[in-house]
Amino acid sequence: MTTPTGPAAPEVLRYTAFSADPAGGNPAGIVLDARGLGDVEMLAVAAAVGYSESAFVTEQDPEQRRFRVRYFSPLAEVDFCGHATVATAVALAERLGEGPLLFETNVGEISLDTGKDASGAVRATLTSVPTHTRPATDAELDAALAALRWSRDELDAAFPPHVAFGGVEHLVLAAGTREHLAALDYDFDGLAEVMTRHGWTTVQLVWRESPELYHARDPFPIGGVVEDPATGAAAAAFGGYLRALGEIPASGSFTIRQGEDMGRPSTLTVSAMPDGERIRVSGTAVAI
Incomplete structure (x- = not known):
């Protein structure tokens, strides 16, 4: 994975997870290129977005479909967030194509499967760490x-x-x-x-x-x-x-x-x- 300096003002996507309707589900901010952002900057972005959590892709290997992901609420870093994981996986699948993904998180590796359901909506399925x-x-x-x-x-x-x-x-x-x-x-x-x-x-x-x-x-x-x-x-x-x-x-x-x-x-x-x-x-x- 590479970690070059990213842009000073990162692009923030806004997705809602666990719904096919933008008016439903749980919104999440997503920064697909947070390389070079520090903790203070990521926390500031999450606070400005104002959702319960935002996800930040801090390292990436698109060819291997492997990503380092961190999560921040408006107040602090959160070790793992399911809805922001699903939202980020769908956003990546829309850009890279459907298929498996692997997220490295603070709690360990989270594997995901992405694909379209019967309605044509993109669905992501995460597999948790041991419960x-x-x-x-x-x-x-x-x-x-x-x-x-x-x-x-x-x-x-x-x-x-x-x-x-x-x-x-x-x-x-x-x-x-x-x-x-x-x-x-x-x-x-x-x-x-x-x-x-x-x-x-x-x-x-x-x-x-x-x-x-x-x-x-x-x-x-x-x-x-x-x-x-x-x-x-x-x-x-x-x-x-x-x-x-x-x-x-x-x-x-x-x-x-x-x-x-x-x-x-x-x-x-x-x-x-x-x-x-x-x-x-x-x-x-x-x-x-």
Whole structure:
């Protein structure tokens, strides 16, 4: 890979991931040539763009379809971001042609497959790093529930609170009803403090409509954003969580609907890899 000095004012693309409609999904800024940009410059670009994350291709080998990618929220670098990964993969596939890609990230190598779906939209499927999950402690749960203004009796007892990892960590909490999930109104600063203390990237709040369909909301105050409309990293972590609980459907895949309560509907397709460790997350992305 090469790392020559890039342009002083990089071109920033804007794509939305996990939707074929520019009005849906989760927007991401993309700098396809961030060679020569330092941390301060990338953070400044991400802050100016204002999306939950922007992706920066800092090294590239187009012939081998291999890229070094870093992610920044408006406030800080994020080790891994699923929706910006999908958006960047689609943007590259549109320029290089469809096929496999490999992203080197802070959490390891992320392999991707890109191609057109039945509707003609470009779809990217990422394969996560190995996932793992553990029960949340009482102290973690109590602090998070207080900031969310939720109580234990409002949770779905079938899904124990866990801290799940799919590249970064997310607290997973299942609401007992769809109405409770829709009524989310949390303490922004309080939840940011809890998440910062425990190293969580988002809180993955879910409700199960069926074994094949979940609804999710993901507060992201540590990134300066109230809520993510689609969170690929959390979807990977959640897939690992469901596999640990034995809740992956017989088909091996399920769908997450996210962003509906904030007017940016998103669809994430999640499947378990046969290796028992990795999760695949798939979605479309389009330019805004």
